[in-house]
Every structure is written in structure tokens, then in C-alpha cells.
Amino acid sequence: MTTAMLDVDNVSRAFDMLRAVDDVSLSVADGETVGIIGTNGSGKTTLLNLITGYLQPTSGRILFRGSDITGLPPRRVTTLGVARSFQVPQLYTGLNVLDNVLIAIAAHSGRGADFWTPLHRRDSLVRAEDFLARFGLSDHATAAVRNLPEGARKVLDVVLSVILEPRVLLMDEPTSGVSARDKFSVMDTLMPTLKERRVTTIFVEHDMEIIERYAERAVAFDAGRIIADGPVAGVLGQAEVRRAVLGEG
Amino acid sequence: MNGATTHRSFLVGGMVAFALLALLPLFLSDWIVFLLALALAKGAVVLGVVLLLRGGLISFGHALYFAVGAYTVAFLANRFGVGEALVAVPLAMVISGLLAAALGLLLTRFRGIYFAMLSLALSMIAYTVLIKFYDFSGGTDGLSVRGFSLAGVTPVHSGLVKYYLVLVVTAGVTYIGARFLASPLGYLMQAVRYNEIRIEYLGASASHAILASYIISGAISGIGGALVAYLVGQVSPELAYWVASGDFVFVAVLGGTGSVFAPWIGSVVFELVKNYAVKFSPSTWQLTLGVFLLLVIYFQPQGLWGLLTRRRAKPR
Numbered sequence: 001m002t003t004a005m006l007d008v009d010n011v012s013r014a015f016d017m018l019r020a021v022d023d024v025s026l027s028v029a030d031g032e033t034v035g036i037i038g039t040n041g042s043g044k045t046t047l048l049n050l051i052t053g054y055l056q057p058t059s060g061r062i063l064f065r066g067s068d069i070t071g072l073p074p075r076r077v078t079t080l081g082v083a084r085s086f087q088v089p090q091l092y093t094g095l096n097v098l099d100n101v102l103i104a105i106a107a108h109s110g111r112g113a114d115f116w117t118p119l120h121r122r123d124s125l126v127r128a129e130d131f132l133a134r135f136g137l138s139d140h141a142t143a144a145v146r147n148l149p150e151g152a153r154k155v156l157d158v159v160l161s162v163i164l165e166p167r168v169l170l171m172d173e174p175t176s177g178v179s180a181r182d183k184f185s186v187m188d189t190l191m192p193t194l195k196e197r198r199v200t201t202i203f204v205e206h207d208m209e210i211i212e213r214y215a216e217r218a219v220a221f222d223a224g225r226i227i228a229d230g231p232v233a234g235v236l237g238q239a240e241v242r243r244a245v246l247g248e249g
Numbered sequence: 250m251n252g253a254t255t256h257r258s259f260l261v262g263g264m265v266a267f268a269l270l271a272l273l274p275l276f277l278s279d280w281i282v283f284l285l286a287l288a289l290a291k292g293a294v295v296l297g298v299v300l301l302l303r304g305g306l307i308s309f310g311h312a313l314y315f316a317v318g319a320y321t322v323a324f325l326a327n328r329f330g331v332g333e334a335l336v337a338v339p340l341a342m343v344i345s346g347l348l349a350a351a352l353g354l355l356l357t358r359f360r361g362i363y364f365a366m367l368s369l370a371l372s373m374i375a376y377t378v379l380i381k382f383y384d385f386s387g388g389t390d391g392l393s394v395r396g397f398s399l400a401g402v403t404p405v406h407s408g409l410v411k412y413y414l415v416l417v418v419t420a421g422v423t424y425i426g427a428r429f430l431a432s433p434l435g436y437l438m439q440a441v442r443y444n445e446i447r448i449e450y451l452g453a454s455a456s457h458a459i460l461a462s463y464i465i466s467g468a469i470s471g472i473g474g475a476l477v478a479y480l481v482g483q484v485s486p487e488l489a490y491w492v493a494s495g496d497f498v499f500v501a502v503l504g505g506t507g508s509v510f511a512p513w514i515g516s517v518v519f520e521l522v523k524n525y526a527v528k529f530s531p532s533t534w535q536l537t538l539g540v541f542l543l544l545v546i547y548f549q550p551q552g553l554w555g556l557l558t559r560r561r562a563k564p565r
Contacts, residue, residue: 052450078452090447092440103440104451106433112453113461115434118256164452 003066005030005200006051006082006168011060013050020046022224023060028168028200033191035215035232036204037245042221044204045087048170052084053077064168083166087173087204089157093146097137097156100145101128104163127163135159135189151178155186162193169194171203175210183207187214208236208246220245259427262510267420271413279408284520286415286480291315291500292516293422293473297466298501299512300429304459305442307365310372311497314345314467316379316489318474321345323392323484332396332403334414338475345471346464353463357456372489379486391485394478415476419513422469426509429465438462499538503545505552514553 008026012019021043028034036044049055051062053072061070069077078084092100105124106112132138135155140148145156154177161169174190175183191214194201205211211218211232218235220228222244228235235241242248270289274282294315301308318341325331325340352371359367379386386392397407404410429435437458440448445455478484487493496519504515522541526534549555 074446074449075452075454078450084450090444090450092443092447094443095436095439099436103433103436106436107448107451107453111433112437113434113457115429115432115461115465117433118428118431119433119436120431160447160451 004028004063005032005065006202007063007066008047008051009061009063011047011050011057011062013046013055014058019224021050021057024224024226026219026226026229028202030200031195031198032200033194033214033216034202035211035218036202036221037206037208037211037218037235037241038221039245039247042245043224044221045172046224047221048084048172048202048204051077051170052082078164078166081167082170083161083164083168084170085158085161085172085174087176089153091145091153091157091160094144096142096144097132097148097152098128098141100156100160101131101163104160108164131159131163134193135186151182151186154178158186158190162190165197166199168200168202171201173204173206175205175207183210184213212236259509263420263423263427266510267416270416274409274412282412283408283480284524285517286412287477288517288520289415289419289513290473290476290480291497291520292419292513293476294470294497295500295504295512295516296422296426296509297470297473298497299504299506300426300435300438300462300466300469301459302501302506303430303435303442304438304462306360306459307498308368308466308494309365309491309498310368310370310494311466311470312489312491312493313368313372313375314349314470315474315477315493315497316372316375316484316486317341317345317348318471319478319484319488320379320386320392320474321471322475322478323394326394326396327392330396332394332398333401334397334399334479338418338472341471341475342468343471345474346468349464349467350460353460353467356463357459369491369494372494373491376486376489376491379489386486389486391483391487394482394484397479411476411479415480418472418476422472423509423513425465426469429462430509434458434461499542503542503552505554507551507554507558511552511554518553 004027006028008024011021011024013021024047038044046055050057053069053074053076056071061068063069064080064082069080092103102119102124105127106119129138132141137152137156137159140152145153154174158171158174175186178186187210215232217230218232219226220235220241227244228238228241273285294311297314298308298311321341321344322337325337331337356364356367380389397403399410399414437448437453441455441458448455474488500515500519501512503519504511523534523538526537530537545553
């Protein structure tokens with residue numbers, strides 16, 4: 001058996017008395033697309049924060065391609081190849097869309113400390129414009145991020161993490177805030193791009209239609225624990241999931 | 250924000266400004282040429298402050314590097330009899346840069362008011378050291394800068410030579426500043442102001458970006474101090490005093506942070522306004538300056554530089 005791309009081993013994280021993530025184990029294989037579902041406060045975002053080192057687990061370990069990354073800061077985890085996007089877009093709001101993308105490209109090519117050559121280098125510009133065109137952001141290129149519609153901001157936040165060419169991409173509700181009309185077209189662009197690059201993808205999502213259409217495997221959270229894990233149809237069919245996550249019966 | 254056109258208009262604008270400033274001594278009296286040289290030299294420190302301001306960091310202690318640059322020149326001239334500007338100015342830059350590297354390691358952990366206050370505290374320690382260590386610094390009397398030579402030549406019209414030295418150094422610092430502002434590090438500093446979390450999640454480091462900018466900022470400020478030491482011919486602890494630091498922040502806000510040219514525009518206007526304010530109302534000149542800054546902030550929040558760009562931006 002080959003090593004998994006990402007292994008979460010008996011990880012717990014408590015905030016005072018609350019066990020936000022409670023003894024969670026999860027193994028994700030190379031190239032898999034996993035959707036994480038669960039109600040608000042069930043520990044989904046905390047898990048992403050633990051994997052990327054924004055939070056330290058109270059116990060347990062996290063392995064990336066077999067090596068221990070528990071406790072590494074986000075910067076190290078990111079450079080190893082685990083990128084993430086955010087539920088609330090984390091962007092440089094005073095700068096324009098193109099500059100946001102160019103900064104990501106520069107950071108990815110290790111030019112973060114370069115104070116001599118221009119950020120707007122021709123090869124970087126070509127790459128940036130290609131990304132903007134592919135994700136339908138070209139019209140917004142020179143708009144300040146703070147003036148963007150919420151949906152476009154969401155897409156840009158995802159684009160910044162895709163630019164990093166990660167092995168694993170963690171997305172926190174990639175389509176929340178994107179209009180119902182646009183969300184499928186965003187996912188239709190995003191998911192094949194990730195598949196084509198063999199990016200292992202884990203995304204948190206409230207929209208079951210998105211989960212059914214784009215995830216291969218679903219993991220259901222309730223009160224900090226995983227209550228179901230397997231093929232999407234199977235997980236969504238389980239009575240406990242229907243009750244705890246979908247709020248039925 | 251198109252790269253190519255900004256680059257061209259920058260070069261043209263810079264060359265026109267340089268040519269105008271180079272011709273001015275033909276028409277102006279000595280004292281105003283001196284005033285211009287002083288303003289340009291201090292403009293380098295203001296640029297140092299602006300580099301950090303773009304990252305949302307206010308350094309209320311940049312007079313520290315200004316003073317270190319100036320004392321380096323004075324010390325070399327006074328203690329070692331070296332008045333050669335080609336030795337002293339680069340040395341002032343290196344020493345200020347090294348000091349900024351050491352203090353920057355501490356400062357990059359802080360943001361906002363804590364960064365500002367710690368900068369202030371460090372500069373006041375330097376001020377006290379300069380006053381107390383009489384044998385080394387001349388105490389409150391300071392040191393006089395004896396002798397000035399450029400490339401081994403001791404000029405007859407030293408005022409004019411110093412002016413052109415300042416002008417050439419200003420051009421060089423402007424060029425370095427412009428490259429910095431357009432570079433990934435320059436943009437990363439702006440990113441620091443808006444979102445440090447995203448910087449870390451791009452695999453870059455906000456602290457490293459701040460430290461690198463702080464070192465460059467300190468080194469540039471040291472150059473400004475070195476030039477002022479040559480121009481004035483005397484250094485004193487006042488150079489490191491908090492009022493001096495406050496002036497640099499004042500001028501940075503006055504000029505604006507939108508362009509590498511803004512600090513020099515701010516600095517020249519500041520020196521001129523201050524000079525005339527002192528001349529016409531010797532007892533209330535601070536009030537005049539204060540009202541002037543208030544008016545600029547009220548009507549032109551982007552600083553004086555905004556006056557130049559606003560007109561150009563409109564037709565688009």
C-alpha cells in the first residue's frame with residue numbers, strides 16, 4: 001500500500017472545555033477529492049486550521065506524504081505543498097486584483113525578498129492574465145479588491161491558492177457567497193483544473209448539490225467527530241448524517 | 250498601474266526634475282541652494298519613513314538612523330581626519346543599515362502603536378547615549394565636521410559641490426527607492442498592511458519583508474544624515490531627538506506615500522514653508538506649519554503628491 005497524501009492521526013483540539021475537534025482520524029489518497037460536511041461549529045474549519053498549522057492540536061499528529069508536519073507554521077506547511085483558501089476571503093483589499101495575483105506568483109517562485117526586479121515582469125504578467133481569464137476575473141483585473149463583488153472575491157481567494165501549485169488544496173466553502181448562477185461555472189472551471197494537475201482536494205461545503213456533483217468521497221462531521229466517511233451517495237444516505245447534518249427528521 | 254508606461258513616465262519625470270534642480274544654482278542665491286540641498290538630504294530619511302508607512306508601520310524613531318549617518322561623517326572627519334565623502338557616505342549607509350538589521354530583529358515582532366513607540370524609545374536611547382558619552386560624541390556640544398573632500402579634491406566653492414553631491418545621491422536613492430516600490434518586496438510591504446495571514450499562506454513571511462524593508466529604510470536614512478552633516482558642518486544630539494523623528498513623519502504625511510518622488514516634494518515644501526514661517530512670524534512659526542499640515546490633510550489626504558496625480562487620473 002502506498003503512503004497517503006495526507007494523514008490526520010487521532011487529532012484533538014480543545015478550546016477550554018469545548019472539544020472542537022475530538023479524536024479525528026482521516027486519510028486522504030493522492031488525487032482524491034473529498035467533501036467535508038457538517039453543521040456550523042462541528043469542527044470543519046478547525047480541522048483545516050490544524051492541518052495548515054494555524055492552530056496546534058492538543059493531541060495527535062498530522063502527516064503530509066508520510067512526514068510529520070504537526071506544529072509547523074502555515075508558511076512552512078504552505079511551502080511544503082499544502083495550500084488553502086478561506087471562508088472569508090483573505091486578500092490585499094487595498095490592492096487591485098492583478099497585483100494580488102502577481103504577489104502570489106512572486107511568492108510561489110521564491111521572489112518574496114526580491115527588491116530589485118519589477119513585480120510586473122512580463123512572464124509573471126502572462127501567467128497572471130492566464131489565471132484571471134480562466135476564472136473569469138479579467139474584467140476585474142484593475143479593480144481594487146475592496147470594490148469587488150463578494151463572489152469575485154471568493155474566486156480570487158481560491159485562485160491565489162491554486163497559483164501555488166499545491167499537492168494538497170484545502171478549501172473552506174469555496175462557493176459560499178458566489179451567486180447560485182455562478183457557482184457551478186466556478187466549480188466547473190476549478191475542479192477539472194485541479195484534477196488535471198492531480199491536486200488532492202479537500203473542501204468544506206454546505207451545499208449538498210456541490211458535494212454530490214464534485215466530491216468523490218464525503219466526510220460528515222458532528223460535534224467535533226467524524227460520523228460518516230465514504231462514497232458521497234452512501235454518506236448522504238445514512239440516517240445519522242441526514243439527522244445531524246441535513247437536519248431531517 | 251501599467252508597468253511599461255509607469256516606467257517611462259517615471260524616467261522622464263525623474264530626468265526633468267534632475268535637470269531643473271541641476272540648473273537652479275545658476276538663478277538662485279546661495280542660501281536657497283543650501284536650503285534645497287538640506288531639504289533633499291532630509292528627503293532621503295523621509296523616503297525611509299515612507300517605505301515603512303506603505304506597510305502600515307509608523308517609525309517614530311527614524312532620527313536615530315539620521316543621527317547615526319551624521320555622526321559617522323563627523324566622527325571620521327573629527328577623529329580620523331577623513332573628510333572624503335566617497336568614503337564617509339557609503340560607510341554611513343552601511344553602519345545605519347547594520348544597526349537597522351540588529352534593531353529590526355526586535356522591532357519586526359511589533360505592529361501599530363507598539364512599533365511606533367518602540368522605535369521612539371530606541372531613538373531616545375541613542376539621544377541619551379550621544380549626550381552622556383562626552384569623550385566619544387562631544388556631549389551636547391556635538392562634533393564639528395572639519396574638512397570636506399570629494400574624490401580627493403577639496404573644492405573651493407564647497408557649497409555648490411555639496412549641492413551637486415546631494416543631487417546625485419538623491420537621484421541614486423530615488424532610483425533604488427523606485428525599484429524597491431515596484432519589486433515583489435515593495436508590494437509585499439503593502440500586503441503586510443492589508444493582510445498578514447494571506448502572506449503566510451502564500452508561503453512568504455511578513456516579518457522577513459518588514460525586516461528587509463527596515464534595513465533598506467535605515468540605510469537610506471543614514472545617507473541622508475551623512476549629507477546633512479556635510480552641509481551643516483556640525484552634528485549634535487538634537488539630530489536623534491524625538492522632535493526630529495516627528496518632523497520626518499510630518500513630512501512623509503505632507504508629501505504622501507503614493508510615489509518615490511513624494512518625500513522630496515514634501516521635504517522641499519516643508520523647508521521652504523518653515524523658512525518663511527520663521528522669517529515672517531518668528532514666535533508662531535510652529536503654528537503656521539501645523540495649520541499648513543491640517544489644510545493639506547483636509548483638502549489633500551493623499552499628500553502633496555496627490556495634487557499631481559489627481560489631475561492626470563481624471564480623464565480616464
